[in-house]
Amino acid sequence: MLKTFSLGGVHPEENKFSAGKKIEVLPVPEQVSVPIAQHIGAPSEPVVKKGDEVKVGQLIAKSTGFVSANIHSPVSGKVLKIDDILDASGYKRKAIIINVEGDEWDETINRSDKLITEISLSPEEIVKKIGEAGIVGLGGATFPAHVKLSVPPGKKCDILILNAVECEPYLTADHQLMMQKGEEIMVGTQILMTALGVDKAVIGIENNKPDAIAHMSELAKKYNGITVESLKVQYPQGGEKQLIDACIKRQVPSGKLPIEVGAVVQNVGTTYAVYEAIQKNKPLFERVVTVTGKSVTKPSNFMTRVGTPISQLIEAAGGLPEDTGKVIGGGPMMGKALTSIDVPVTKGSSGILIMPEKIATRKPIENCIRCSKCVSVCPMGLSPYLLMTVSDKAIWDRAEEEKIMDCIECGSCSFTCPASRPLLDYIRLGKGKVGQIMRSRTK
Amino acid sequence: MNTLTVSPSPHVHSGDSVKKNMYGVILALLPALAASLYYFGLGALIVTLAAVISCVFFEWAIQKFLLKTQPSIIDGSAALTGLLLAFNLPTNMPIWIIIIGSLVAIGIGKMSFGGLGNNIFNPALVGRVFLLISFPVQMTSWPEQSKNLTSYLDATTGATPLSIMKEGLANGESVSTLMSKIPSVTELFVGNMGGSAGEIAAVALLVGLIFMLIRKIITWHIPVSVIGTIFVFSGLMHLANPEAYAGPLFHILTGGVMLGAIFMATDYVSSPMSKKGMIIFGIGIGFITVIIRVFGAYPEGVSFAILIMNGFVPLIDKYIKPKRFGEVVKTAGK
Ligand code: SF4
Numbered sequence: 001m002l003k004t005f006s007l008g009g010v011h012p013e014e015n016k017f018s019a020g021k022k023i024e025v026l027p028v029p030e031q032v033s034v035p036i037a038q039h040i041g042a043p044s045e046p047v048v049k050k051g052d053e054v055k056v057g058q059l060i061a062k063s064t065g066f067v068s069a070n071i072h073s074p075v076s077g078k079v080l081k082i083d084d085i086l087d088a089s090g091y092k093r094k095a096i097i098i099n100v101e102g103d104e105w106d107e108t109i110n111r112s113d114k115l116i117t118e119i120s121l122s123p124e125e126i127v128k129k130i131g132e133a134g135i136v137g138l139g140g141a142t143f144p145a146h147v148k149l150s151v152p153p154g155k156k157c158d159i160l161i162l163n164a165v166e167c168e169p170y171l172t173a174d175h176q177l178m179m180q181k182g183e184e185i186m187v188g189t190q191i192l193m194t195a196l197g198v199d200k201a202v203i204g205i206e207n208n209k210p211d212a213i214a215h216m217s218e219l220a221k222k223y224n225g226i227t228v229e230s231l232k233v234q235y236p237q238g239g240e241k242q243l244i245d246a247c248i249k250r251q252v253p254s255g256k257l258p259i260e261v262g263a264v265v266q267n268v269g270t271t272y273a274v275y276e277a278i279q280k281n282k283p284l285f286e287r288v289v290t291v292t293g294k295s296v297t298k299p300s301n302f303m304t305r306v307g308t309p310i311s312q313l314i315e316a317a318g319g320l321p322e323d324t325g326k327v328i329g330g331g332p333m334m335g336k337a338l339t340s341i342d343v344p345v346t347k348g349s350s351g352i353l354i355m356p357e358k359i360a361t362r363k364p365i366e367n368c369i370r371c372s373k374c375v376s377v378c379p380m381g382l383s384p385y386l387l388m389t390v391s392d393k394a395i396w397d398r399a400e401e402e403k404i405m406d407c408i409e410c411g412s413c414s415f416t417c418p419a420s421r422p423l424l425d426y427i428r429l430g431k432g433k434v435g436q437i438m439r440s441r442t443k
Numbered sequence: 444m445n446t447l448t449v450s451p452s453p454h455v456h457s458g459d460s461v462k463k464n465m466y467g468v469i470l471a472l473l474p475a476l477a478a479s480l481y482y483f484g485l486g487a488l489i490v491t492l493a494a495v496i497s498c499v500f501f502e503w504a505i506q507k508f509l510l511k512t513q514p515s516i517i518d519g520s521a522a523l524t525g526l527l528l529a530f531n532l533p534t535n536m537p538i539w540i541i542i543i544g545s546l547v548a549i550g551i552g553k554m555s556f557g558g559l560g561n562n563i564f565n566p567a568l569v570g571r572v573f574l575l576i577s578f579p580v581q582m583t584s585w586p587e588q589s590k591n592l593t594s595y596l597d598a599t600t601g602a603t604p605l606s607i608m609k610e611g612l613a614n615g616e617s618v619s620t621l622m623s624k625i626p627s628v629t630e631l632f633v634g635n636m637g638g639s640a641g642e643i644a645a646v647a648l649l650v651g652l653i654f655m656l657i658r659k660i661i662t663w664h665i666p667v668s669v670i671g672t673i674f675v676f677s678g679l680m681h682l683a684n685p686e687a688y689a690g691p692l693f694h695i696l697t698g699g700v701m702l703g704a705i706f707m708a709t710d711y712v713s714s715p716m717s718k719k720g721m722i723i724f725g726i727g728i729g730f731i732t733v734i735i736r737v738f739g740a741y742p743e744g745v746s747f748a749i750l751i752m753n754g755f756v757p758l759i760d761k762y763i764k765p766k767r768f769g770e771v772v773k774t775a776g777k
């Protein structure tokens with residue numbers, strides 16, 4: 001039997017319309033808006049000012065702490081201004097706006113396609129360089145990659161796990177990247193293994209991508225210590241804790257990080273970016289973005305510069321359909337509904353999903369019928385119906401006792417509830433409150 | 444461009460609904476209804492219609508005139524309560540008693556707690572037990588199956604296997620002589636015996652169970668633990684003294700065990716939320732059922748057992764939690 005994680009899980013319609021679509025390089029736009037907060041952690045600090053000339057790959061905003069990330073210019077041209085713009089979060093936030101002139105790259109970037117397999121840097125140098133290149137988790141979490149690679153003292157990592165499950169319905173960016181850049185991902189994996197000092201890596205792929213499993217397994221033969229694990233399709237397998245459980249049967253305890261069980265997880269897209277940073281000296285300023293949806297005429301995977309307005313990607317995929325009701329940054333389970341299609345692509349943009357009005361609206365809420373389906377599907381073994389009730393009634397100590405902070409916000413509970421109860425909406429609210437209370441206690 | 448909808452994730456829904464689940468259970472009850480019509484004919488038809496119509500009517504009337512809320516009879520839960528109530532009644536039950544039973548089931552069993560989702564006890568069983576206490580004679584005289592296809596109130600009545608067993612044992616007869624007076628196991632399995640409208644045909648109820656499992660309306664935990672417990676517990680007693688205690692197959696195939704385990708104990712609202720809790724709940728029901736049957740005054744014990752365990756559900760849910768991720772701590776390989 002195929003492996004998967006042990007508790008709960010759902011299987012939403014996959015709808016991978018853009019599967020098998022070759023990655024198209026999207027033309028460089030006329031203007032980009034590069035937000036300075038595109039990652040988890042402290043926003044970066046701009047190091048350019050209005051009127052400055054920049055090249056592709058040049059540092060334009062500096063990391064402001066350990067958990068923060070550098071930002072590089074995705075284009076060449078002139079800085080128009082640094083101003084607040086509406087970003088994918090729905091808030092106005094600071095961004096560097098650049099008018100594009102030509103496409104002149106920083107000379108130190110190796111632009112050839114030739115595969116470089118030999119790794120010449122030491123583990124410390126690799127981690128440092130990954131940090132400099134501004135690489136963050138490209139699966140959508142946007143957690144700075146160098147932080148995860150810096151194993152805290154007293155802990156030991158013995159295995160690297162590559163997240164290639166792409167468990168969100170609709171999205172295909174990682175899938176396509178594996179098909180086209182499999183070899184580079186293998187080298188990237190070896191680089192990460194070197195950085196962590198481990199001799200084992202597992203690439204977890206769900207078996208709805210048999211071509212990727214075959215391709216990556218074939219490639220893995222040439223690389224020592226890398227194996228491919230074919231996993232049963234089950235959402236949210238891409239959750240770090242779920243993926244570790246699925247691949248190596250270790251469960252990360254409540255409130256702890258994967259390193260607790262000796263594992264570090266990186267996404268395949270991130271691994272590709274690591275390859276480019278280390279072997280080609282190319283910082284992270286472009287990524288693959290899936291543009292898809294039931295009514296989209298040309299579902300596609302685009303190689304896109306950060307800062308490109310998503311309206312341009314939608315245009316390239318055949319334009320915004322008539323019946324559009326919602327535009328989502330990311331997948332349908334965990335993505336964020338966008339307030340406008342003028343927001344820019346960021347490092348965390350795995351996809352743009354356009355939903356017809358019909359499915360974009362929620363059904364009316366009914367009484368909880370205590371069917372226990374939300375309990376059965378919760379991958380963390382929580383009782384979502386109860387968490388919703390205690391959050392609604394503001395019984396925070398009870399919410400904490402019931403492990404509300406363990407919730408990974410996968411949405412399986414709300415997805416399943418026959419009474420269409422907005423379980424996760426309430427749980428999120430509860431998490432915010434309980435988190436605050438817990439922090440104030442440690443102070 | 445029209446304005447974009449902005450709402451928190453998830454942005455998709457499984458499409459499951461309260462209605463789908465309720466009608467799913469009703470569909471799962473149809474084989475048993477067919478068996479009931481086959482064995483009891485006209486009486487089964489009248490009793491079923493009377494219970495379903497009055498339950499739906501009372502729910503509608505209470506919501507409309509007493510609570511002044513939007514009636515929700517469309518969700519199918521009232522019809523389901525009616526169907527389950529009917530299945531627990533003899534098929535020669537006068538309509539006026541059924542109406543009282545329906546009023547109690549919906550009014551007291553369900554609405555007085557706050558409607559669907561809030562009732563502690565299974566409403567159909569509240570109705571049934573109320574009738575059993577108030578109208579013991581009518582509730583314990585069952586028409587003989589297959590002889591009464593065109594009769595209703597005038598049906599000839601006879602004993603059920605459970606009552607034959609109970610009275611026989613009380614009169615000092617042995618299990619082996621009594622077994623010769625009741626239908627064979629195969630006949631019990633297909634439902635050829637006296638009993639309440641919907642409880643007789645184990646085979647039809649099991650078809651319903653399989654349907655509900657496939658459609659993921661319920662999980663196996665409650666039915667299996669109820670039936671398993673009754674089987675094991677009565678089996679042990681039978682082994683200890685085969686002449687004083689009837690065998691396990693007799694116990695699970697007679698009375699309301701199948702109907703109770705598959706359709707009554709699995710009622711969402713009045714059963715536990717965690718898998719472990721469901722198993723404890725099921726074992727409790729099985730245990731109490733056998734105790735009542737063997738040592739109690741009633742030949743039948745499933746309804747009481749379920750109601751008693753319904754009362755424990757809040758406690759079970761409080762102390763028995765689902766298995767949490769990361770509880771079994773495993774550390775790095777080396
Ligand atoms: S969103 Fe949270 S509570 Fe709901 S299923 Fe996922 S982990 Fe469980």
Ligand code: SF4
Pocket residue numbers: 367368369370371372373374375384385416417418419420421423
């Ligand atoms: S899935 Fe919905 S209806 Fe069922 S128990 Fe959970 S909250 Fe209640």
